[in-house]
Amino acid sequence: MNTYTFIMEFRGGTYISQINANNLKEGLIDWCKNLDVSEIKYLGEKNKGELLSIIDSEIPTPINTVINVWHFSIGIKAGFLMVNIVKTDVT
Template sequence: MNKYTFVTIFREGVHIHQAEGTDITEAMVNWAKIPDKKIKFIGHESQKEIELAIEEEHPTPINGVDNVWFFMVRTRAGLLMVNVIQTI
């Protein structure tokens, strides 16, 4: 298992969490399922939206940087912009 760090920009804050996975896709699914991200304005409904949207999301590798990706998820609460770094 690899560890990935998720740096999420949402509304007025930057939120950092970690999740594990065998690859970036599995880590994204695991990140989406973290029940207590404590992101202001993300309630139960938005959490479910994130979990559903993440299954369709394909992260974009950042050119010139190894093991770094970007993706976005739109919810009723707003747009989450997420940078992911393979940490270990």
């Protein structure tokens, strides 16, 4: 299992969480499913559902010159999300 750290910027807030997953794609989907909308201003269950419907086809872009770091951006009705993902060594 790998640990992935997700750093999301959304409507003026920064939200950070970690997910354990076998690979990046699995981590991305698990991260979205586990978002706690009560902690994210302006992102309710309806908007989370919209995000879940989009996230499966999302392919994070690797960041040049650094390893194990990716980025993606998604627009939903509630606003624009920018997310950085870091494969995190927890040892």
